[in-house]
Amino acid sequence: MFYRTEREPFSRLEKIMLFSWLVYPAATALDLWLRAGWIWVEFQEPSRFLLVLPIFLMARRIGFSQDMLKWGVFVGALAVAAWAYYQKTALGISRPEGVTSGLIAAYGDISLMLGVLTVALFQPQWRLQKRWLLLALLGLFCGVLACLASGTRGGWISMPFLIWIMVDLMDRPSYKKRFAVLAGFVLAALLVWFFVPAIAERVNVIPIAIYEYFANGKILDSSVGIRLALWHTAALIFWENPLFGTGPGSFNFQKVALAEKGMIPPISMLRDMGPHSQLFNSLYEQGVVGALMVYSIYVAFIFYCRSHLINNKALATSGILLAVGFIDFGIAEVIWDINNAGVFFTVMMALIAGKLSHAAKS
Numbered sequence: 001m002f003y004r005t006e007r008e009p010f011s012r013l014e015k016i017m018l019f020s021w022l023v024y025p026a027a028t029a030l031d032l033w034l035r036a037g038w039i040w041v042e043f044q045e046p047s048r049f050l051l052v053l054p055i056f057l058m059a060r061r062i063g064f065s066q067d068m069l070k071w072g073v074f075v076g077a078l079a080v081a082a083w084a085y086y087q088k089t090a091l092g093i094s095r096p097e098g099v100t101s102g103l104i105a106a107y108g109d110i111s112l113m114l115g116v117l118t119v120a121l122f123q124p125q126w127r128l129q130k131r132w133l134l135l136a137l138l139g140l141f142c143g144v145l146a147c148l149a150s151g152t153r154g155g156w157i158s159m160p161f162l163i164w165i166m167v168d169l170m171d172r173p174s175y176k177k178r179f180a181v182l183a184g185f186v187l188a189a190l191l192v193w194f195f196v197p198a199i200a201e202r203v204n205v206i207p208i209a210i211y212e213y214f215a216n217g218k219i220l221d222s223s224v225g226i227r228l229a230l231w232h233t234a235a236l237i238f239w240e241n242p243l244f245g246t247g248p249g250s251f252n253f254q255k256v257a258l259a260e261k262g263m264i265p266p267i268s269m270l271r272d273m274g275p276h277s278q279l280f281n282s283l284y285e286q287g288v289v290g291a292l293m294v295y296s297i298y299v300a301f302i303f304y305c306r307s308h309l310i311n312n313k314a315l316a317t318s319g320i321l322l323a324v325g326f327i328d329f330g331i332a333e334v335i336w337d338i339n340n341a342g343v344f345f346t347v348m349m350a351l352i353a354g355k356l357s358h359a360a361k362s
Contacts, residue, residue, distance in 0.1 A: 008061070013307055014357060017300040021049040024293045028248065031286060035247040042248040045336045048343065049297070052350035059354025066315060066355060070121035073114050074139045080111040081142035084149040094198070095151045106341040108152025109329045113344070115143015116162050116321050123169045123314040148192065151202050153223075158328030160185060165324055168309070168317050219265055227276045227332065233264050234280035238287060245287040251275060254284070278330030281337070298323045301349055308356045315359070319352040
């Protein structure tokens with residue numbers, strides 16, 4: 001990958017994308033050395049963007065089977081649905097978690113992404129033969145089912161955005177088709193909300209928890225209310241240190257100081273939890289600079305995929321769906337910091353980007 005190969009210069013968009021992968025871990029390492037002191041666990045998340053570089057170079061150099069990726073996500077979608085069904089019915093677990101992470105959100109988010117990617121990667125088949133669409137929709141149904149069963153609200157937030165983008169998989173996407181598909185989604189969501197009490201319960205508490213926190217300063221719900229308090233805390237830390245933040249691993253110290261001043265709820269209610277949001281996490285850690293580094297990775301990857309839409313619509317749209325989905329997942333979770341979710345995103349991004357580059361040269 002690194003030597004004994006003919007010269008294959010990177011394109012302008014490839015350079016921008018790779019630069020965004022390198023800047024984030026480099027800046028985090030520098031920040032740790034200068035401010036916080038070296039903390040390996042804080043470098044775990046950004047280090048993944050270095051570790052997937054060989055994957056990207058390999059895929060770019062020699063390629064791999066896109067069919068392998070397609071069937072892989074399809075089998076994955078079936079597996080997460082089967083596991084959700086087993087945990088819910090046989091084991092009596094109210095919110096299936098997959099047992100691959102300590103956080104249920106990672107299971108729900110990855111499940112949804114597997115279903116969405118199935119539809120995108122099967123596009124070359126169902127575009128020509130509609131019977132393949134049934135298989136793709138089965139994968140989507142399984143992914144959505146597992147996500148709904150897990151009760152992952154961060155995944156639910158992303159659904160309308162992902163559906164909007166999935167219209168690009170059609171031959172002649174238009175705003176009329178987008179709004180029609182979005183209207184169908186809204187109708188389906190209302191039916192699920194009306195007929196599934198567990199989901200209705202998790203949705204109905206959201207507006208009440210928001211009102212109670214901002215109107216009365218009370219944490220009503222152990223999920224929504226706690227998140228609002230943590231986001232509020234991170235926002236206050238950022239507001240006092242807007243340019244460079246307070247450094248990785250400093251959240252709990254800053255949180256105690258704010259609680260003692262009475263600016264946030266008592267520290268006993270917030271325990272040792274982090275910001276529970278990728279946006280707020282990047283803002284408190286490294287300020288505006290940190291947020292720009294994190295979201296430049298998403299944006300650069302999206303633009304790179306968009307440049308390949310004509311050549312490989314299925315894979316390019318998959319990359320856009322991956323990025324947009326994780327942007328949305330990051331609203332409610334520090335999504336890259338969850339091991340399996342962070343590895344899923346970085347490895348899939350490297351594979352998709354590398355395969356697009358290889359296909360463009362072929």
